[in-house]
Amino acid sequence: MTKELDLTGIKIGFAITGSHCMLAEVMKVMLDLRRRGGDLTVIISGSVRDSDTKFGHAANWRLQAEEISGKALIDCIVDAEPIGPEAIFDLLVIAPCSGNTIAKLANGITDSAVLMAAKAHLRNQRPVLVAISSNDALGMNLRNIGSLLNSKNIYFVPFGQDNYKQKANSLVADMSKIGDAALLAMAGRQMQPLLLRD
Numbered sequence: 001m002t003k004e005l006d007l008t009g010i011k012i013g014f015a016i017t018g019s020h021c022m023l024a025e026v027m028k029v030m031l032d033l034r035r036r037g038g039d040l041t042v043i044i045s046g047s048v049r050d051s052d053t054k055f056g057h058a059a060n061w062r063l064q065a066e067e068i069s070g071k072a073l074i075d076c077i078v079d080a081e082p083i084g085p086e087a088i089f090d091l092l093v094i095a096p097c098s099g100n101t102i103a104k105l106a107n108g109i110t111d112s113a114v115l116m117a118a119k120a121h122l123r124n125q126r127p128v129l130v131a132i133s134s135n136d137a138l139g140m141n142l143r144n145i146g147s148l149l150n151s152k153n154i155y156f157v158p159f160g161q162d163n164y165k166q167k168a169n170s171l172v173a174d175m176s177k178i179g180d181a182a183l184l185a186m187a188g189r190q191m192q193p194l195l196l197r198d
Contacts, residue, residue, distance in 0.1 A: 005179045008037030012182070013089040013121065015114040016065065018047030019096035019133035020055040025175050026095050026131075027061075030068045033179060040069040041088070043117045045101070049075045080113040084120030091186055092121040092128045095157070095178060099134030099141045106144035106151075122153055127185040131157040131178055137171035145171075155185040160196030 014030055016023070034040055042065040052058050066073055074080050083089065094101065094114060101114060110119050118128055130148065134141055138161075148154050157173040158181070164170075174196060181191040 005036050005183065007033060007179070007182075009039070010037070010182075010186070011039045011088065011090045012041070013043055013083065013092040013117055014040050014069070015043040015045075015092060015094040015097075015117050016048050016061075017045045017094065017096060017098040017101045017112075017114055018051065019098045020048075020051065020053045022096035022133045022172070022175065023048070023055060023061055027064055027068065029095065029175050029178050030065070033182075034068055034070075036179065041071055041074065042066070042069045043074040043080060043113050045098075045112045045114045046075075047098075049073075074113050074117065076113050077110070077116045080116035081120060083117050084123045087124050087126075089121055090126065091182055092117060092126070093131065093178060093182060094118065094128065095131035095173070095175060096133035097130045097173075099132075099136045102130070102132065102134060102137075102141055102148065103144045105130075105154075106147040125153060127188070128154050129157060129178070129182055129185045130154060131173035131175055132159050133172045135167055135170045137169060139169040155181065155190050156194060157181045158191055158194050158196050 159171045159173040162172040184191045
């Protein structure tokens with residue numbers, strides 16, 4: 001992120017989905033956004049809320065997210081619904097955004113707190129910034145990514161293949177670009193270049 005990045009007064013919904021290998025990295029991003037003045041509220045999917053994995057225990061991730069934001073987490077559809085009528089956020093970030101969430105977002109499925117947050121936020125014509133992390137992004141999910149790239153008020157953090165030799169269909173966003181991409185998204189601009197090279 002650029003040194004001059006100032007997020008003072010900007011209300012950010014930071015939605016986290018179940019690409020568990022990226023959770024430690026996005027916690028660092030959230031901490032940096034807070035240090036730069038961002039007012040963060042964290043929304044988590046059921047997978048992040050409930051799943052203990054080799055990358056960490058769910059309770060520890062929840063605690064860390066609450067400590068960074070200084071607020072209670074939003075972890076159910078009912079609590080996410082007021083995001084729309086109350087126009088709570090200036091920006092919604094989904095990071096990491098799993099392939100499952102990409103597919104549901106592209107097809108209008110609202111079955112988690114994160115997807116309800118996105119639906120509610122988009123009804124206010126406000127930007128959603130997607131930081132993809134998916135092993136099937138260049139497979140069955142590519143059509144969904146294409147659909148979202150052509151959708152109003154949805155922007156992507158630049159992404160690339162993270163391990164093309166072993167996971168040819170995998171794409172991961174450069175999470176370090178979230179802050180700069182956020183400012184551009186709020187100005188109605190997609191960060192470029194979108195596709196990253198090794």
